[in-house]
Amino acid sequence: MKLHILGCHSATPRSTVFPSSQLLEINNELLLIDAGEGMQIQLRKYKHKFNKIQHIFISHLHGDHFYGLVGFLSSLRLIGREKSIHIYAPVGLKEIIELQFILTKTDINYPLFFHELSSLESELILETDKYTVKTIPLEHRVYTNGYLIREKTALRKLNIDAVKQYPEIETWAYHNLKRGKDFVREDGSIIPNETLTLPPPPTKSYAYCSDTIYKPDIIPLIKGIDMLYHEATFLEMHKDLAVKTKHSTAKQAAQIAKDAGVKFLVLGHFSSRYPDETQFIKEAKEIFENVDIAEEGRSFEV
Amino acid sequence: MKLHILGCHSATPRSTVFPSSQLLEINNELLLIDAGEGMQIQLRKYKHKFNKIQHIFISHLHGDHFYGLVGFLSSLRLIGREKSIHIYAPVGLKEIIELQFILTKTDINYPLFFHELSSLESELILETDKYTVKTIPLEHRVYTNGYLIREKTALRKLNIDAVKQYPEIETWAYHNLKRGKDFVREDGSIIPNETLTLPPPPTKSYAYCSDTIYKPDIIPLIKGIDMLYHEATFLEMHKDLAVKTKHSTAKQAAQIAKDAGVKFLVLGHFSSRYPDETQFIKEAKEIFENVDIAEEGRSFEV
Numbered sequence: 001m002k003l004h005i006l007g008c009h010s011a012t013p014r015s016t017v018f019p020s021s022q023l024l025e026i027n028n029e030l031l032l033i034d035a036g037e038g039m040q041i042q043l044r045k046y047k048h049k050f051n052k053i054q055h056i057f058i059s060h061l062h063g064d065h066f067y068g069l070v071g072f073l074s075s076l077r078l079i080g081r082e083k084s085i086h087i088y089a090p091v092g093l094k095e096i097i098e099l100q101f102i103l104t105k106t107d108i109n110y111p112l113f114f115h116e117l118s119s120l121e122s123e124l125i126l127e128t129d130k131y132t133v134k135t136i137p138l139e140h141r142v143y144t145n146g147y148l149i150r151e152k153t154a155l156r157k158l159n160i161d162a163v164k165q166y167p168e169i170e171t172w173a174y175h176n177l178k179r180g181k182d183f184v185r186e187d188g189s190i191i192p193n194e195t196l197t198l199p200p201p202p203t204k205s206y207a208y209c210s211d212t213i214y215k216p217d218i219i220p221l222i223k224g225i226d227m228l229y230h231e232a233t234f235l236e237m238h239k240d241l242a243v244k245t246k247h248s249t250a251k252q253a254a255q256i257a258k259d260a261g262v263k264f265l266v267l268g269h270f271s272s273r274y275p276d277e278t279q280f281i282k283e284a285k286e287i288f289e290n291v292d293i294a295e296e297g298r299s300f301e302v
Numbered sequence: 303m304k305l306h307i308l309g310c311h312s313a314t315p316r317s318t319v320f321p322s323s324q325l326l327e328i329n330n331e332l333l334l335i336d337a338g339e340g341m342q343i344q345l346r347k348y349k350h351k352f353n354k355i356q357h358i359f360i361s362h363l364h365g366d367h368f369y370g371l372v373g374f375l376s377s378l379r380l381i382g383r384e385k386s387i388h389i390y391a392p393v394g395l396k397e398i399i400e401l402q403f404i405l406t407k408t409d410i411n412y413p414l415f416f417h418e419l420s421s422l423e424s425e426l427i428l429e430t431d432k433y434t435v436k437t438i439p440l441e442h443r444v445y446t447n448g449y450l451i452r453e454k455t456a457l458r459k460l461n462i463d464a465v466k467q468y469p470e471i472e473t474w475a476y477h478n479l480k481r482g483k484d485f486v487r488e489d490g491s492i493i494p495n496e497t498l499t500l501p502p503p504p505t506k507s508y509a510y511c512s513d514t515i516y517k518p519d520i521i522p523l524i525k526g527i528d529m530l531y532h533e534a535t536f537l538e539m540h541k542d543l544a545v546k547t548k549h550s551t552a553k554q555a556a557q558i559a560k561d562a563g564v565k566f567l568v569l570g571h572f573s574s575r576y577p578d579e580t581q582f583i584k585e586a587k588e589i590f591e592n593v594d595i596a597e598e599g600r601s602f603e604v
Binding site: 011012013014015037038040041044045061062063064067068070071074075078092093095096099100103104105106141142 | 313314315316317339340342343346347363364365366369370372373376377380394395397398401402405406407408443444
């Protein structure tokens, strides 16, 4: 699992500063999380293949989190997309996108599915062989969700040296061994799975929380995860502004990370009022040590 | 009058290649013509002041000509815009923009006026003290207009040396002299205007024609103008594609420029299939000598 930052600033795009958008790389697939204006420029700049994206998650309907989506969907049509696209977003985005396609006479020639969200409780919205995605209800000026992505337990690894000591285990049996089953000989006797396989690699988990006021009730949902991206629009010196605009400070994001016992915290969604973004790290480190800031083009191994 | 290219390519934005958008600078005002995605990134990159824009002209409702508009309008709100904005665009854009502002709970706190266009005839859509703007009906896959901007005749210049020879001419009289009126002495005798003033500088005119199939019936509208921007999505070798998609070739754009007797032609809206855009100049020059290509960040004195 790897996180690629396409944009991590609030409000308006500039030449090198883009609004919220990121990719979570998982099993050679790219999950697109938020789609601020210019997101497709960033995809090309950092050479991410459009075709690896199939699932798109939009946190909320503020322009700096979705204005880049319609252009990306249009570009997919131009480059001959065939695979389906699934969009998970608050109620309303479907109407916005479809109105534009109707009025521009754009015929989207690939299957496009909208999964409209309106629940105030965390819900499972996607499950594949490899991972699950759940919503994290946040609190902002409009209806907002974060997203929690968890790898499923991987297959156990064959211990080839051990397996080779049993000529009766043929390759057709490997499928079940990897899934934790014991080997049963023709005479009914058993070779325990643990003697033939090794434990699977640990699964990874990642949560995206933006935009939100300080909301400690998300802590049980993200308990012990490997990486948390949490918005830190402001520094503590502007805490009143954070409350007023329903955003968080770096300190508050760090408090969430600490109380949830996450392994690593990435801060983002910075207001353009701060010329030096290392201030966000400094403020957060007073509460939580394993923290860094997002930057356009930067990647983090989860 | 000066033309600034923000974007001049067809289809999707890339790091250095942006879809259609340009500024016409006239009397310290910036007219924004088309607004492809990332237009506001380009405005900042080339240091054009957002505040100098009051009139926005959208040619047609294809995404590469307007997807950047909603983000720009949102940014104006964020930076505390107070002056009004006027948008001239085909019917439908108002609905697209307003739906997004409703669903994002965006309260546009400056006066925003939409002037919806649907006429198939050229019409005068804006007249100020300094210039007029008329539509140029084009033919594309959706309803499309080009725009013709003409400076009004400027004021005559005072011939200060001449004026000083007549002590009876006080400064309060300059206003009328600049407007071509004779000076009338108290005794009723006259000093002719021509002896006191010099002719005004010549007025300039500019036309934007994108996107369109080869459409020679626009020629009377743009006869003798100073500068024509005409789309040239394709080269002549792909003329069949131009016809099919209702675009023009470089040769066709040059033919329009020649037949209209314009002074200078700027080509744009290039398809990304051509790695070397000087081919467009070469093809056009066979028909019309005074031609150049648009490039992101380039400016042309009209």
